[in-house]
Amino acid sequence: MRVLVIEDNLDIQANIADFLEPDYVLDFAYNGDHGLELALANDYDVIVLDLMLPRRDGIDLCKAYKSEANLQAPILMLTARDTLEDKELGFAAGADDYLTKPFALRELKIRIDALAKRPKIKNASSLNCGDLAFDPADNIVSLGSSSKPLNNKEGVILRLLMEAAPNAISSETISYRIWGEEPPNSGALRTHMYNLRKILSSLKTRCEIETDRSRGYLLKERSSDE
Amino acid sequence: MRVLVIEDNLDIQANIADFLEPDYVLDFAYNGDHGLELALANDYDVIVLDLMLPRRDGIDLCKAYKSEANLQAPILMLTARDTLEDKELGFAAGADDYLTKPFALRELKIRIDALAKRPKIKNASSLNCGDLAFDPADNIVSLGSSSKPLNNKEGVILRLLMEAAPNAISSETISYRIWGEEPPNSGALRTHMYNLRKILSSLKTRCEIETDRSRGYLLKERSSDE
DNA sequence: TGGGTTTTGACAGTTTTTTGACATTGATTT
DNA sequence: AAATCAATGTCAAAAAACTGTCAAAACCCA
Numbered sequence: 357m358r359v360l361v362i363e364d365n366l367d368i369q370a371n372i373a374d375f376l377e378p379d380y381v382l383d384f385a386y387n388g389d390h391g392l393e394l395a396l397a398n399d400y401d402v403i404v405l406d407l408m409l410p411r412r413d414g415i416d417l418c419k420a421y422k423s424e425a426n427l428q429a430p431i432l433m434l435t436a437r438d439t440l441e442d443k444e445l446g447f448a449a450g451a452d453d454y455l456t457k458p459f460a461l462r463e464l465k466i467r468i469d470a471l472a473k474r475p476k477i478k479n480a481s482s483l484n485c486g487d488l489a490f491d492p493a494d495n496i497v498s499l500g501s502s503s504k505p506l507n508n509k510e511g512v513i514l515r516l517l518m519e520a521a522p523n524a525i526s527s528e529t530i531s532y533r534i535w536g537e538e539p540p541n542s543g544a545l546r547t548h549m550y551n552l553r554k555i556l557s558s559l560k561t562r563c564e565i566e567t568d569r570s571r572g573y574l575l576k577e578r579s580s581d582e
Numbered sequence: 583m584r585v586l587v588i589e590d591n592l593d594i595q596a597n598i599a600d601f602l603e604p605d606y607v608l609d610f611a612y613n614g615d616h617g618l619e620l621a622l623a624n625d626y627d628v629i630v631l632d633l634m635l636p637r638r639d640g641i642d643l644c645k646a647y648k649s650e651a652n653l654q655a656p657i658l659m660l661t662a663r664d665t666l667e668d669k670e671l672g673f674a675a676g677a678d679d680y681l682t683k684p685f686a687l688r689e690l691k692i693r694i695d696a697l698a699k700r701p702k703i704k705n706a707s708s709l710n711c712g713d714l715a716f717d718p719a720d721n722i723v724s725l726g727s728s729s730k731p732l733n734n735k736e737g738v739i740l741r742l743l744m745e746a747a748p749n750a751i752s753s754e755t756i757s758y759r760i761w762g763e764e765p766p767n768s769g770a771l772r773t774h775m776y777n778l779r780k781i782l783s784s785l786k787t788r789c790e791i792e793t794d795r796s797r798g799y800l801l802k803e804r805s806s807d808e
Numbered sequence: 809t810g811g812g813t814t815t816t817g818a819c820a821g822t823t824t825t826t827t828g829a830c831a832t833t834g835a836t837t838t
Numbered sequence: 839a840a841a842t843c844a845a846t847g848t849c850a851a852a853a854a855a856c857t858g859t860c861a862a863a864a865c866c867c868a
Binding site: 753769772773775776779793795 | 845846847848849
């Protein structure tokens with residue numbers, strides 16, 4: 357397990373090191389710039405981030421990391437500020453947990469463990485699968501230079517399919533994400549899948565939507581033999 | 583966003599409901615058994631879990647959920663116990679965050695948001711028995727390189743058999759798991775067993791489904807002498 | 809109003825599930 | 839041992855459920 361600790365207070369750093377060193381591989385950064393650099397260059401399991409830092413503020417660092425890293429490690433913020441406003445600020449910047457000083461090292465450890473066990477977030481402002489790219493921001497799916505706009509529902513469906521890929525996603529799940537508890541009582545979803553398939557095939561992509569009757573729909577790259 | 587709140591204190595429940603209702607879709611459970619049932623049956627984004635519950639302890643519920651759910655929603659524990667030992671217990675049971683009462687509703691909300699944004703853990707559970715492997719996630723049974731897809735009912739049956747192995751499972755139990763209180767009135771289960779046996783034997787596996795007229799069906803590895 | 813979006817409804821084709829008829833098995837009774 | 843009976847295996851075929859297809863209607867918004 358690899359942890360990056362961004363903290364300028366040498367005492368705290370030493371305490372953390374003593375306590376965690378036997379179990380984890382630790383990297384340390386003493387200022388914001390260095391911290392961000394390390395965070396982006398390496399693949400950590402968790403990042404422990406103090407908010408009061410020289411060179412670059414922790415909130416700022418957090419935002420920058422979350423928007424730039426393509427595999428985002430969870431961030432545990434560590435700070436003496438404990439008002440609700442501070443916490444809101446921290447979480448809004450993308451923190452995954454927030455611990456106020458003074459804290460017990462054992463608590464730090466169990467929270468690091470809890471953060472590490474979840475899969476990391478893939479940074480995907482633009483999703484893609486095989487040769488296809490889809491930008492959920494403007495609902496445009498494209499292959500190389502050619503592209504097509506999708507309408508809302510189709511966009512949601514394609515996003516769900518791409519997020520799930522290469523796994524299948526059940527039509528119930530898709531339906532729930534689109535309509536919630538009250539889906540239309542006639543097969544509107546079927547029509548959307550049909551239209552989405554037409555659009556994809558008009559792009560001549562190698563991706564296609566397969567149906568697995570026991571699992572649902574899945575986005576798959578067509579193999580050459582068919 | 584779908585949140586399950588498992589909390590027996592009606593006041594706290596009402597507070598949470600008032601505060602979160604506009605933004606989230608909330609389900610409530612008033613005791614542990616009901617909570618676990620809902621948690622396993624639905625796909626929530628976050629589960630808020632009080633530790634002191636009637637019928638089933640929160641720690642126990644958490645462990646059961648984490649081991650049984652195949653798509654694990656993050657769990658936020660909510661409790662008056664705030665010693666380090668309590669927290670360790672909670673996180674060890676699989677909690678993802680831990681908030682001690684009394685807490686600010688705004689903090690609850692931001693922590694729920696933080697939990698919801700991470701991807702969920704998939705319980706990769708491939709069952710096997712002898713030379714056979716079965717993946718309930720995609721309903722594919724395989725032996726080495728050859729594999730066959732199963733339909734829903736066959737998949738459920740094979741999963742039950744594999745979970746029970748090497749013990750037998752009665753046809754009443756299987757029937758109840760598939761159809762609940764109202765099974766089809768003609769021996770549909772017999773036909774499914776028949777088809778499942780055909781599929782297994784087509785894989786040339788050494789496993790076969792035996793019938794024990796007093797106990798039910800059991801999956802068994804064929805010994806060489808037959 | 810007009811144009812895009814979304815839902816509806818009908819039909820066909822496919823897969824899944826159930827039904828029912830008959831055969832077989834194993835235990836129990838006569 | 840023979841007769842009986844209930845439980846189970848076998849199989850084809852019917853029924854039900856699901857899915858793809860598509861045109862047309864309903865809806866919504868500028």
